[in-house]
Amino acid sequence: MAEVRGKLTRDIVIVGASVAGLHAARAAAKAAGGLSVMVIGKEVRPRYDRQPPPRTALTRPVDLDATTLRSLGRLRGEGVDLRLDARAVGLDPGRRELQLEGGTVSYGALVLACGCDPVVPALLTGRPKVITLRRRKDLLSLRAALADISVSVAVVGAGFGGGEVTSTLAGGGRTVSLIDVSPQPLGQFGSFVAESYLALHEEAGVAQYFGDGVVEVLEAGRSRLLRLSSGTLVPADLIVVDGGRRPATGWLASSGLTLRDGIVCDAELRAREGVFAAGDVARWFNPRYGTHMRGKHWANASEQGRLAGLNAARSVGGGITEICAAVPYVRSDQHGVRIQFAGFLSGDEWTLTQRTTDGSIVLYGREDELVGVLAFEHRALFVRLRAMLAGAVAWETAVELVGAAISTSQDKPRSPRLRRDPSRHGGETR
Ligand SMILES: Cc1cc2nc3c(=O)[nH]c(=O)nc-3n(C[C@H](O)[C@H](O)[C@H](O)COP(=O)(O)OP(=O)(O)OC[C@H]3O[C@@H](n4cnc5c(N)ncnc54)[C@H](O)[C@@H]3O)c2cc1C
Known part of the structure; x- marks a missing residue:
C-alpha cells in the first residue's frame, strides 16, 4: 500500500500494525503535539481484530473491514503516517535507524510491537x-x-x-x-x-x-x-x-537488544535508550510482581501499546514516562460461557473452588495472599476480585468476599463450603 523508499526521518516510529502497534500510534499521536508518527506493518491489509476473536466472521460472511482494530482513516486523520506492506529488516539503535526492505527511517523514539509468529x-x-x-x-x-x-x-x-x-x-x-x-x-x-x-x-x-x-x-x-x-x-x-507462538525477533538478532523469549525491557517498557517494546513481543519487568514476564493476550497488548506510545512520545517531546504494573488478564468465551483469569501464578499456589449452578470461581493463594482468580461466568464478582489484585489482597478478605457474594446471590451452592485443594499449578499464563 505505502512502502518506504530511500531515507526518511520521523520523531516516533512504530513497528507492528496490530493491537499493540495501533494502540501505540493512537497514544503517541495524542501525546505528541506536533511530533511526526509513523507505523510500519508488513501486512498488505491490516489484521482483523482478535478480541473478541472473529467468531462470527468464521461462520458468517461479515464485513472483515468492520472488525479491524482501528479505523485507519481516523489514525491518518490524527496525522499518523501509516505504511503497510513494509517490512522492518534491521535496527541500529546507536544511530537510531530502522532498516526496511526498501529504505531507512531515522527516529527519535521507536516502539517495537512486532508480536509473535505461530509455531x-x-x-x-x-x-x-x-x-x-x-x-x-x-x-x-x-x-x-x-x-x-x-x-x-x-x-x-x-x-x-x-x-x-x-x-x-x-x-x-x-x-x-x-x-x-x-x-x-x-x-x-x-x-x-x-x-x-x-x-x-x-x-x-x-x-x-x-x-x-x-x-x-x-x-x-x-x-x-x-x-x-x-x-x-x-x-x-x-x-x-493454535499451538505455540514465537516472538517475531529474528530480524533484531544483530541489533544488540537483549532478546530472551521476547525483547527484554524495563518497567517503562524501554529496551534501551530510545527503544520501547509492547504487546506479545515484550518481556518486561513487571514491578507488581518483581519479575520479567511476557503477556500473550489482547488486554496486555492494548494497554502496553498505549503506554509504550505515550512513553516514546514523552521521551522525545518531554514529560514523565510511566511504568507498566499490569495484572495479567485473559478472557475467552467458549460455548456461551465466559472464562476469565487475572493474576500471576508461579506453580506453588493452593486453590479454593466455589461452584454454583451457573458458574464457578477459583481463587489461587500463596503465603496468605490472593494471587489469582479464574471464573466461569460470575462476571460481576470477577470484576471486583480482578480490581483488588492491582494491590496486595489478604487471602481471608477474598474468601469472605466470595462467600458473601455467593450467599447473597440467587445461586444455590452445590457444596455448602468452599473446597481447599492443595494442588500445584504451574507457569506463566498462556
Ligand atoms: C487464533 C488466536 C486466538 C486468540 N484468542 C485470544 C483471546 O481469546 N483472548 C485474548 O486476549 N487474546 C487472544 N489472542 C492473542 C491476541 O490476539 C494477541 O495477544 C495480540 O494479537 C497481540 O498483539 P500484538 O500487537 O502484540 O502482536 P500481533 O497481533 O502478533 O501483531 C504483530 C504486528 O507486527 C507486524 N510485524 C511483525 N514483524 C514485522 C516486521 N519485521 N516488519 C513490519 N511489521 C512486522 C505484524 O505484521 C503485525 O502487524 C489470540 C491469538 C490468536 C492467534
Missing part, C-alpha cells in the same frame, strides 16, 4: 488446509471451507484460542475434534479448571483427545485423517493449529 508442528507444515488464524487470508480460507458442513475440523492446541475456535465451529452436525499433547487442558490452572473445560466441550459434542499427539497425516483425496500416538484416527479435512 506449526513440522508434521503439519506446508500442507494444504492447515490454518493458523493469524492472517486475514487464513480466516477467509477457513470460512470458505466451512460452507460445506461435511468438512471435518481438527483443532490442534487446546489453549484459550483453540478452545474458542472449537466452540465456534462445533454444532450443526459438523465433526469437530480438539487435540492436545498435554494430558489436561489449561493445566496451569489446576484440575478443576481442566475438568470444567473438558465438560464444556463434551456437552457441545466436541471429540477431545488429550495426552495424545499427532504422529501421522493420512491423506486420501479430499478427506484426511490424523493418526494420534494412541493409534486413534481423527477426521481432519481441515486443521486449525
Whole structure:
C-alpha cells in the first residue's frame, strides 16, 4: 500500500500494525503535539481484530473491514503516517535507524510491537488446509471451507484460542475434534479448571483427545485423517493449529537488544535508550510482581501499546514516562460461557473452588495472599476480585468476599463450603 523508499526521518516510529502497534500510534499521536508518527506493518491489509476473536466472521460472511482494530482513516486523520506492506529488516539503535526492505527511517523514539509468529508442528507444515488464524487470508480460507458442513475440523492446541475456535465451529452436525499433547487442558490452572473445560466441550459434542499427539497425516483425496500416538484416527479435512507462538525477533538478532523469549525491557517498557517494546513481543519487568514476564493476550497488548506510545512520545517531546504494573488478564468465551483469569501464578499456589449452578470461581493463594482468580461466568464478582489484585489482597478478605457474594446471590451452592485443594499449578499464563 505505502512502502518506504530511500531515507526518511520521523520523531516516533512504530513497528507492528496490530493491537499493540495501533494502540501505540493512537497514544503517541495524542501525546505528541506536533511530533511526526509513523507505523510500519508488513501486512498488505491490516489484521482483523482478535478480541473478541472473529467468531462470527468464521461462520458468517461479515464485513472483515468492520472488525479491524482501528479505523485507519481516523489514525491518518490524527496525522499518523501509516505504511503497510513494509517490512522492518534491521535496527541500529546507536544511530537510531530502522532498516526496511526498501529504505531507512531515522527516529527519535521507536516502539517495537512486532508480536509473535505461530509455531506449526513440522508434521503439519506446508500442507494444504492447515490454518493458523493469524492472517486475514487464513480466516477467509477457513470460512470458505466451512460452507460445506461435511468438512471435518481438527483443532490442534487446546489453549484459550483453540478452545474458542472449537466452540465456534462445533454444532450443526459438523465433526469437530480438539487435540492436545498435554494430558489436561489449561493445566496451569489446576484440575478443576481442566475438568470444567473438558465438560464444556463434551456437552457441545466436541471429540477431545488429550495426552495424545499427532504422529501421522493420512491423506486420501479430499478427506484426511490424523493418526494420534494412541493409534486413534481423527477426521481432519481441515486443521486449525493454535499451538505455540514465537516472538517475531529474528530480524533484531544483530541489533544488540537483549532478546530472551521476547525483547527484554524495563518497567517503562524501554529496551534501551530510545527503544520501547509492547504487546506479545515484550518481556518486561513487571514491578507488581518483581519479575520479567511476557503477556500473550489482547488486554496486555492494548494497554502496553498505549503506554509504550505515550512513553516514546514523552521521551522525545518531554514529560514523565510511566511504568507498566499490569495484572495479567485473559478472557475467552467458549460455548456461551465466559472464562476469565487475572493474576500471576508461579506453580506453588493452593486453590479454593466455589461452584454454583451457573458458574464457578477459583481463587489461587500463596503465603496468605490472593494471587489469582479464574471464573466461569460470575462476571460481576470477577470484576471486583480482578480490581483488588492491582494491590496486595489478604487471602481471608477474598474468601469472605466470595462467600458473601455467593450467599447473597440467587445461586444455590452445590457444596455448602468452599473446597481447599492443595494442588500445584504451574507457569506463566498462556
Ligand atoms: C487464533 C488466536 C486466538 C486468540 N484468542 C485470544 C483471546 O481469546 N483472548 C485474548 O486476549 N487474546 C487472544 N489472542 C492473542 C491476541 O490476539 C494477541 O495477544 C495480540 O494479537 C497481540 O498483539 P500484538 O500487537 O502484540 O502482536 P500481533 O497481533 O502478533 O501483531 C504483530 C504486528 O507486527 C507486524 N510485524 C511483525 N514483524 C514485522 C516486521 N519485521 N516488519 C513490519 N511489521 C512486522 C505484524 O505484521 C503485525 O502487524 C489470540 C491469538 C490468536 C492467534
